[in-house]
Amino acid sequence: MDKQGTQFFSKGISRGTKIGRKNPIFISGLLLAALVSPLTGFAANEEPRAIIDRLQESLIEAMKGGADIGFTGRYKQLEPVVLGTHRIKSIARVALGRYWKDLTVEEQDRFLEKLSILSVSGYASRFNKYQGEHFEVVSEETGKRGRKIIKSDLYLKDGDTIPLVYILSQSGGEWKIINVIAKGVSDLALKRAEYTSIMSTDGYAELMERITESIEKIKQKHLDEGT
Amino acid sequence: MNPNKSHKFDNRSPFSRNLPTVASLAILALTFAGCATTKHPNGDPFEKWNRSFHSLNHKLDNALLKPVAEGYAKSIPKPVQHGVSNFFSNLGEINVILNDLLQGKFEDGLDDFGRLLANSTLGIGGILDVATPMGLPKHKEDFGQTLGVWGVGEGAYLTLPILGPSTIRDEPARLVTSVTSVLFYVNEAAITFPLGVLGTISRRAELINSIKEVDEAAVDRYIFVREAYRGDRMFQIYDGDPPFEDLFEDDFDFEDEEEAE
Numbered sequence: 001m002d003k004q005g006t007q008f009f010s011k012g013i014s015r016g017t018k019i020g021r022k023n024p025i026f027i028s029g030l031l032l033a034a035l036v037s038p039l040t041g042f043a044a045n046e047e048p049r050a051i052i053d054r055l056q057e058s059l060i061e062a063m064k065g066g067a068d069i070g071f072t073g074r075y076k077q078l079e080p081v082v083l084g085t086h087r088i089k090s091i092a093r094v095a096l097g098r099y100w101k102d103l104t105v106e107e108q109d110r111f112l113e114k115l116s117i118l119s120v121s122g123y124a125s126r127f128n129k130y131q132g133e134h135f136e137v138v139s140e141e142t143g144k145r146g147r148k149i150i151k152s153d154l155y156l157k158d159g160d161t162i163p164l165v166y167i168l169s170q171s172g173g174e175w176k177i178i179n180v181i182a183k184g185v186s187d188l189a190l191k192r193a194e195y196t197s198i199m200s201t202d203g204y205a206e207l208m209e210r211i212t213e214s215i216e217k218i219k220q221k222h223l224d225e226g227t
Numbered sequence: 228m229n230p231n232k233s234h235k236f237d238n239r240s241p242f243s244r245n246l247p248t249v250a251s252l253a254i255l256a257l258t259f260a261g262c263a264t265t266k267h268p269n270g271d272p273f274e275k276w277n278r279s280f281h282s283l284n285h286k287l288d289n290a291l292l293k294p295v296a297e298g299y300a301k302s303i304p305k306p307v308q309h310g311v312s313n314f315f316s317n318l319g320e321i322n323v324i325l326n327d328l329l330q331g332k333f334e335d336g337l338d339d340f341g342r343l344l345a346n347s348t349l350g351i352g353g354i355l356d357v358a359t360p361m362g363l364p365k366h367k368e369d370f371g372q373t374l375g376v377w378g379v380g381e382g383a384y385l386t387l388p389i390l391g392p393s394t395i396r397d398e399p400a401r402l403v404t405s406v407t408s409v410l411f412y413v414n415e416a417a418i419t420f421p422l423g424v425l426g427t428i429s430r431r432a433e434l435i436n437s438i439k440e441v442d443e444a445a446v447d448r449y450i451f452v453r454e455a456y457r458g459d460r461m462f463q464i465y466d467g468d469p470p471f472e473d474l475f476e477d478d479f480d481f482e483d484e485e486e487a488e
Binding site: 122167179181189193194195197198207210214218221 | 450455
């Protein structure tokens with residue numbers, strides 16, 4: 001919010017001006033904002049940095065929930081955030097490479113659904129307990145095709161850091177994450193290498209089965225360990 | 228130990244004693260060097276063999292090394308584990324210094340020499356890492372990275388029996404790492420063998436969580452390990468700042484098309 005906006009807002013609330021106390025449009029606007037923001041958790045057309053902040057704040061929240069809310073609780077908590085901050089369809093297309101266009105629309109949809117579950121499960125599994133970790137954004141650059149590259153560090157309890165690089169693209173006016181690179185290892189490169197290899201040797205049905213197995217394995221591990 | 232036998236063994240130079248290792252690595256490097264120049268779509272012309280060795284290594288790890296490393300991680304107090312890890316890290320410091328210099332990182336080389344001195348003396352033979360709090364953090368350098376910095380391509384991906392993932396470019400690094408370690412010049416197998424075993428267990432124990440994550444996240448374990456290994460090596464060669472956006476650039480064309488619609 002700019003300086004003028006801040007002054008207007010503070011006058012409206014703390015000094016009890018005419019606008020703040022009497023204007024029904026202003027008050028209903030505030031109420032609407034208060035009602036809507038906890039549901040969606042974000043405004044439309046978020047800036048790239050805001051997308052990363054939202055994801056990372058949600059991950060810390062999920063970690064704090066830890067074993068108390070369990071894997072299922074973290075999954076439910078993170079699902080809208082992960083799906084709202086990642087451009088899963090673009091990730092899916094690139095991960096399947098030339099095989100994407102060979103699939104029927106139904107097959108593409110089923111793959112998107114599985115990939116979404118796998119992505120949320122991955123976050124809910126890795127960020128499963130809080131021991132004082134925190135994120136810090138290091139830099140924000142503009143890359144090829146106007147993409148944003150946001151570099152960030154995850155500070156662990158023992159003082160070690162994991163450097164993370166988020167690559168975001170803009171489509172339909174919305175910024176979303178298309179790749180995450182953790183300590184030099186690109187999530188998109190991993191997925192693409194794995195999925196295209198399975199598609200070339202065993203085909204779509206096998207790929208779907210292996211992703212389903214992976215999802216089940218993650219879930220079962222946390223159920224067994226009570227985490 | 229039979230002292231006569233030991234004495235006879237001691238007469239040989241370190242190179243003679245390690246001749247089988249040196250020779251096998253040299254043969255391996257020469258065998259694969261020709262293949263390294265052959266272009267392959269995913270840089271993995273030996274995938275069939277690699278997959279077999281990957282599977283073998285995974286089975287051996289599950290049967291032998293993993294249970295021992297998990298037992299070590301659970302039963303040995305953490306400060307002792309850190310001490311063991313620091314000791315082996317300190318043994319590798321000469322290798323780091325050599326590669327600092329070969330890459331033209333003279334300041335890092337000086338710092339790492341300071342690390343070696345501080346940890347070997349004040350740190351009681353490297354058991355304590357006193358250098359990091361003194362402002363001399365550990366650097367990770369090896370000859371594979373040096374070759375990368377010099378512009379040598381990574382060559383074919385390899386999975387070696389027992390030794391694990393590597394590339395043609397990284398193979399000579401094993402030799403350089405060996406000959407720059409003090410243990411290479413110790414003539415007593417009664418010292419080097421148990422230390423070698425302890426070092427292997429310690430390294431495996433440090434990887435418990437990472438390997439768990441691989442087992443959990445991988446849809447195709449072999450490919451996952453291959454790509455993670457390559458990504459990690461790039462990360463090290465570029466000192467944590469590798470180029471990112473070169474990946475699959477053309478495959479994002481659809482985003483431009485969608486945007487234009």
